[in-house]
Amino acid sequence: MTVSADVDNPLTQLTLDQLRRRTSVKWRLHPPDVLPLWVAEQDVPLAPPVAEALRRAVELGDTGYAYGTAYAEALGGFAARRWDWADFPVGRTTLVPDVMTGAVEVLRLVTDPGDAVVVCPPVYPPFYAFVTHAGRQVVEAPLGADLRIDHAALDEAFRRARALGPRPAFLLCNPHNPTGVVHRRDELEAVAELATRHGVRVVSDEIHAPLALTGARFTPYLTVAGAGDAFALVSASKAWNLAGLKAALAVAGGDAADDLARMPEEVSHGPSHLGVLAHTAAFRDGGPWLDALLGGLDANRALLGSLLADHLPTVSWRPPEGTYLAWLDCTGLGVPTDAPAGGVASDLAGPARMFLDRARVALSSGHVFGTGGTGFVRLNFATSPAVLTEAVTRMGRAVTG
Ligand SMILES: Cc1ncc(COP(=O)(O)O)c(C=O)c1O
Numbered sequence: 001m002t003v004s005a006d007v008d009n010p011l012t013q014l015t016l017d018q019l020r021r022r023t024s025v026k027w028r029l030h031p032p033d034v035l036p037l038w039v040a041e042q043d044v045p046l047a048p049p050v051a052e053a054l055r056r057a058v059e060l061g062d063t064g065y066a067y068g069t070a071y072a073e074a075l076g077g078f079a080a081r082r083w084d085w086a087d088f089p090v091g092r093t094t095l096v097p098d099v100m101t102g103a104v105e106v107l108r109l110v111t112d113p114g115d116a117v118v119v120c121p122p123v124y125p126p127f128y129a130f131v132t133h134a135g136r137q138v139v140e141a142p143l144g145a146d147l148r149i150d151h152a153a154l155d156e157a158f159r160r161a162r163a164l165g166p167r168p169a170f171l172l173c174n175p176h177n178p179t180g181v182v183h184r185r186d187e188l189e190a191v192a193e194l195a196t197r198h199g200v201r202v203v204s205d206e207i208h209a210p211l212a213l214t215g216a217r218f219t220p221y222l223t224v225a226g227a228g229d230a231f232a233l234v235s236a237s238k239a240w241n242l243a244g245l246k247a248a249l250a251v252a253g254g255d256a257a258d259d260l261a262r263m264p265e266e267v268s269h270g271p272s273h274l275g276v277l278a279h280t281a282a283f284r285d286g287g288p289w290l291d292a293l294l295g296g297l298d299a300n301r302a303l304l305g306s307l308l309a310d311h312l313p314t315v316s317w318r319p320p321e322g323t324y325l326a327w328l329d330c331t332g333l334g335v336p337t338d339a340p341a342g343g344v345a346s347d348l349a350g351p352a353r354m355f356l357d358r359a360r361v362a363l364s365s366g367h368v369f370g371t372g373g374t375g376f377v378r379l380n381f382a383t384s385p386a387v388l389t390e391a392v393t394r395m396g397r398a399v400t401g
Contacts, residue, residue: 007292010044011300012384019043024244029362035391036362040177042241042324042382044293049285050240053277066095066276072249074283075234081287082210085220092252094263097270098243099207102233102250103171104130105267109259110201110231111136111169116161118170118200120149121370122327124177128370131171137164142371147179147318147327151190158198170195172204174221175212178327178369178378180320182216185224192226202230207248208323210239210290214298216321228255236282238323239290241382247275297324300381300388307389311396324382327366331375333399337367352377358398361391 020032026041046054057063069090076088096102107117113135119127120141131138141157144150154170161168172191175182183191195202204221212218222232235248248271252260301319304326308315314332330351337350348356352365355377366376381388 007288009296009299010047010289010293011042011296011382013045014043014384016387030356034356034360034362035387035394037380037383037388037391038362038364038378040238040325040380040382041243042293042380043384043387044241044382047240047282047286047289049281049289050242050278053281054245054274057274057277062273062277064273066247066271066273069093071095071247071276071280071283072251074280075249078210078283078287079220083218083220083223085223089222089251089254092254092257092260093249094260095268095271095276096233096248096250097246097267099205099233099235099237099248100126100130101267101270102248103203103205104134105263106203106231106233106250106259107131107134107136107169107171109262110203110256111167112165115165116168118154118157118161118168119370120154120173120176122178122366122373122376123173123370124205125368125370127171127173136169139164139168140371143176143179143181147176148181149183149187149191151187151194154191155194155198158194158200161200162198167201168199169201169203172202172221174204174206175208175216175218175322177208177323178325178364178366178373178376179318180323180325180327182212182218182321185219188219188221188224189226192221192224192230195230196226202227204230204232206232206234207238209234210236211294211297211324212322213294213301213320218322222251222253228253231256231260236279236286239293240279240282240286242275242278242282245272245275245278247271247279297382300324300383300385301326303385303388304379304381304392307392311392312399314399324380326379326381328363328377328379329375330366330377335375337374350375355395355398359391359394361395361398 072090072093079085141154232251316329364378366373
């Protein structure tokens, strides 16, 4: 991916001083001497088409309730252009407040309290908290040693899930957070085959879908053979940094329209009109900005590889195929890991605790990502090359000094 000629790399536009004026959690959880590379917010200005849509709404006082299918149509256009998804089902979508709320509401449609929801750890920590809070039980199917879906483990987990309750589901992370794996079509077809065989409904979290990096291709789960009864949750939140502007879409497969029709009315009260306008503008007009971002992320991924080799040679990683998240195996550092698995995303233990205390770099602690996470950290490289360089240099000094 080359950086588009007419859009500059969004990751090099803001100074640290400008970023520190932000009031979001990334910039406020820790004191100002800490470089925050943890939560999935990006150090970018708003994409111009998104800023323009918001500016227009503010000028008009257009701050009422959301209406219509413009968001779904914009996503449909993006899906056709980027993923060759020609027949995106605008009519089988519904607005939801955000991806996680949408995922839980869909799980409520296709499972009953007490039923099992399968996840593939290490995985985005709220997959545990939200599912448990909704009264469903989590069943783990850990990723393989190559950090990809282990279909034998999934087969076994689906069997256990089915034994625990009559209506199990699988909460798929596509692409996968924290490993950055972009699942291939053949891998997803094998998931669909297993899900059909065991009577498991698949709910695919596709929030990182626009962030496939050079060398990878995103496959929408609903375009996979055998996925007709599945759901996908999509938004522009991660790719265009819009988490504060609430609006996402639940998309039903061809055989799931009746389930979608049972979505309670209150769910569509959650997304904000400004959020819908922003996400619509991102998918409709934010392509050039996204290309520039992907170019910057690709360069940062390469930079991170050389920084790790220089400063932290005992830390190993598999460069992510998508997302802006790097999953770093710090077990070779020999830092004691005393925390139990689970917890909230900002909890720290082991290497992440050490890097915060000694390097003043905030990372996500692997232990909250479930089985296989202890001893790892997740580093968010959606920042400037200068901050990334400073952070990894400090981390190296913390280990050697
Ligand atoms: C896989 C995944 N799903 C969901 C979310 C949260 O999305 P939302 O704020 O739309 O609930 C994130 C945020 O980082 C994520 O990585």
